[in-house]
Amino acid sequence: AQTVTQSQPEMSVQEAETVTLSCTYDTSENNYYLFWYKQPPSRQMILVIRQEAYKQQNATENRFSVNFQKAAKSFSLKISDSQLGDTAMYFCAFMNTNYGGSQGNLIFGKGTKLSVKP
Amino acid sequence: GAVVSQHPSRVICKSGTSVKIECRSLDFQATTMFWYRQFPKQSLMLMATSNEGSKATYEQGVEKDKFLINHASLTLSTLTVTSAHPEDSSFYICSARDLTSGAFWGQETQYFGPGTRLLVL
Numbered sequence: 001a002q003t004v005t006q007s008q009p010e011m012s013v014q015e016a017e018t019v020t021l022s023c024t025y026d027t028s029e030n031n032y033y034l035f036w037y038k039q040p041p042s043r044q045m046i047l048v049i050r051q052e053a054y055k056q057q058n059a060t061e062n063r064f065s066v067n068f069q070k071a072a073k074s075f076s077l078k079i080s081d082s083q084l085g086d087t088a089m090y091f092c093a094f095m096n097t098n099y100g101g102s103q104g105n106l107i108f109g110k111g112t113k114l115s116v117k118p
Numbered sequence: 119g120a121v122v123s124q125h126p127s128r129v130i131c132k133s134g135t136s137v138k139i140e141c142r143s144l145d146f147q148a149t150t151m152f153w154y155r156q157f158p159k160q161s162l163m164l165m166a167t168s169n170e171g172s173k174a175t176y177e178q179g180v181e182k183d184k185f186l187i188n189h190a191s192l193t194l195s196t197l198t199v200t201s202a203h204p205e206d207s208s209f210y211i212c213s214a215r216d217l218t219s220g221a222f223w224g225q226e227t228q229y230f231g232p233g234t235r236l237l238v239l
Contacts, residue, residue, distance in 0.1 A: 043209060043232070044230065044233070045211065047227065047229070050227065091161060091162070104215050105164050110160070
């Protein structure tokens with residue numbers, strides 16, 4: 001069974017600085033997706049960034065980028081120029097999918113609570 | 119991006135009553151929807167997978183007779199908590215799978231509803 005581990009329950013960063021959130025996962029599959037979701041106090045889950053396992057290039061979305069190390073099964077999220085609105089819970093998630101279709105359910109880590117301080 | 123709505127956003131009910139929560143994909147068709155449960159300060163726990171036109175698949179430990187799921191159309195799934203008890207109080211979140219056609223893998227993404235806070239008295 002796949003598992004997702006986020007070893008940092010809480011982190012804080014000063015506004016405008018850079019922070020990296022860690023995530024490791026365990027799977028025997030070769031094809032899968034990885035995601036980072038943000039959950040602000042409103043509790044709405046918001047997709048931050050996604051990575052397809054077959055792509056070697058790390059995904060980037062504006063101030064958010066990932067460091068995907070497939071062999072090490074590591075998927076960290078870097079937030080540059082942190083803003084107060086980045087304060088939220090961040091969940092790393094794994095989705096196993098393969099040609100022919102699968103249920104596509106997400107497996108979540110326990111989350112990292114990020115606080116951006118002014 | 120795609121939008122998923124949930125209704126109601128919060129509900130308070132008496133113990134023993136049933137509560138229905140709706141999840142709708144507003145601008146795409148979702149052959150698969152998922153229902154999650156989230157306790158305070160915890161992660162999301164998958165309860166069941168809902169496929170349009172077929173029976174839902176429940177995760178181990180989730181009572182299918184208590185949490186009834188119906189996915190009658192490509193844009194609507196419902197979760198009914200039957201004979202609710204205080205321990206069923208939680209935050210329930212649905213998500214819908216948006217699998218666009220084209221590439222070998224498609225653009226696989228799940229979009230989440232805003233959640234429903236259930237309080238059973």
